[in-house]
Amino acid sequence: MNDPRAVGAQIRSRLPSLTPLEGKVAQEILARRDITTETPLKEIAEKSGVSEAMVVKVAKKLGFDGFRAFREGLIAYYTSESAALHTCITPEDTAGVIVQKVFRTAMQALEETFAILDLVAFERAADYLYRAKQRDFIGFGGSAQIARDVAHKFLRIGIRASVFDDAHMMMMSAALLGPDDAVLAFSHSGETAAVIEAVELARKNGARVIAVTNYSQSTLARAVDVVLCSTAENSPLLGENATARIAQLNLLDALFVEVAQKDRASADANLARTMRAVKSKRRT
Template sequence: MNFDPRAIGAQIRMRMPLLTPLEARVVDTITGRRDFNDATPLKDIAEDAGVSEAMVVKIAKKLGFNGFRDFRSALVNYNSLDTANLHQEISPDDTTADLIQKVFRTAMQALEETMSILDTEAFERAADILHRARNRDFYGLGGSAQIARDVAHKFLRIGLRATVHDDAHMMLMSAAMLGPDDAVMVFSHSGTTAAVLDALELARRNGARCIAVTNYATAPVAEIADVVLCSTAQGSPLLGENAAARIAQLSILDALFVAVAQRDLGAAETNLDRTRRAVESKHRR
């Protein structure tokens, strides 16, 4: 397995939904060991987790590794990186300074790891789809809808209109009216949101080009979309995954906005100036 060492943690987390609850607990046992190193025997891991050695090997392969030794080596390399140590759990004893540092470090880890797994070819395809589209419809619920609104706002600044839908019925109505010249971008952290999946499937059947922004490359939304852009974030009991993943997804979309603008930089700069001047009168002096 030839992953960027910074991406190992992300690759493990992205494949966790493929595991059974028992298998996931085994992974948690392994990643939670502070004494885990290149010499840690398979037998010890199996005994600690209360499973057979064969199951540990099977889990390693489900996570994308060649076997336990490959998994062990990759995880040890990852744990030695500064990136792996950026994320820290919040404690009741933390000072205000501790809390600020931990929240910022969690976001920094999400950014570092997301950048390491970002598929540049998929990114280029997404930029082309959005640039060429006749209509651009964005779907998302809750926090994901806020990310959709942020990027729609950016696109409008350069003269590219996008419509955000955060209601299940409106998503379906939108999808029913789309065709091969249109683009849909869906935002779903889990990649399993039923309303988003239903609308995405309908848009795809009608020929629209579909882009998914999600935290899990193996999620159902990734199986439907033409292009998948993945963020990654390590969860914590208080912040959850969504908080850090939101920072990573916003950064992906910021880069995508710049890439789309670059495809017609003259028009983008002209429209940026027009929209900037349009709102200047609302600024208090």
Template sequence: MTVDARDPRAVGPRIRMILPTLTPLEARVARMLLDWKTLDDRTTLKEVAARAGVSDPMVVKICKKLGFEGFRDLRVALVEYNGLPTSDLTAEVSRDDSPAAIVEKVFRTAIRALEETLAILDRDAFVRAVDLLHRARIRDFYGVGGSAQIARDVAHKFLRIGIRANVHDDAHMMLMSASLLGPDDVVVAFSHSGRSTTVLDAVQAARRRGARVIAVTNYPNSPLVDLADAVLLSTALGSPLTGENAAARIAQLNILDAVFVALAQRDYDTAERNLAETMSSVRDKRR
């Protein structure tokens, strides 16, 4: 999985991706830096160390762990990131917010998730995923909870253009499905955390049968990513009320919308014909 380090929108996601690999102290300092909206090009290393309650060398070490050359490199990146129009789009919902304010905050959080997911999306992995799905004999989608709902939405879109996919959200059904797959088949595994044991067990079983795997997740350092041939990564800021899942779900649906369009483009005439047929088949069910 690659992230375009030159895109300022990728700075926040890039740091958040690495947080789970840090020690608790390092993660605390990294979060402080990420949340420091008034940090500017005059902020010194000593100020950061004093505010975090750690030594200067510790701050430099953390900057390097986050993938930057040092404190100055990280400072420049964060100043650019905080200066983006999207940096003000996320605000925490409070118990005193009006309905209008809640709508504004929820929508803006989703917009930011889309912008940042677009910045980190690995274009090569996207093409690999489209290629695998296009050539597949069987397409099985695995997911539980909210991830299963994303899988169903994607399968519905695919069916509209004549691409059939099976959605499994039960542990036994996933394992049964995986036991019958082969090298010409593809599993798309949906897991926000990338750590769902139900999904991981089924993916491992599918891999043993030679099936290829596409992972749709929010965490690049998760076990699911290690099992995947292509990773479609989303990102979203956490929230005490809605968590990351709500905004990440919107980002993941958009990624798969792009996959849907790319697949339709591979055989546009057939996709257009199938779309007309499937739309016609349900027209009489509308009043």
């Protein structure tokens, strides 16, 4: 983890792989801002109410070589500009403070999502979507709204996708997919049962599947061909989902551009055609 901005994001993305106790310890340590290079393992363990061996175990499951690397990573993260962007909203905050905190939290999500982006996975996802004959974009709730936004962008350049936010429709379409098709599955938690079931069926039939999620170790992430991770620090009022949505929309905007670049001439021609088609609907 050479980029300090990626430390917090990497830790949060791996939380689902931890046991409830390990997750509690990880979140307690991540929430601390007083850790220094002099903070001993014993102190961390005592404040978390666990053994020193448990802290080391958690550090390794989070991707660090051991406690010292974990401690150094946290110190680098908390002194980064990215970590400083996030502060919780309080009942006493004025309108000006609220606007500042909401915008800065969104900026943090963008910075950290960019820091953890796997460019190899990103390019594979673009290739799968570009080459696919049929594209299914699936998700529920807020995730479905992101899927619709992305499908709209792709339609503008002549790349069609079907959006499903109904469990039965997802499964019916997945049953008809094959090796020439692709699925773009959205789930913030990566644990949405209906999405996972549709993804598993689609992959069984040979389709390529891309997941957009906040957790790299989630059930959905383990069930797909390519994982694109967004990240957001939890906020009691805003919630993790709301902030992550900003990062996901930007991530998918980049994916849209990458796909368009694969045949820029066709993309530009189709964009001009679709813009002309709706121009008559605008009042000038």
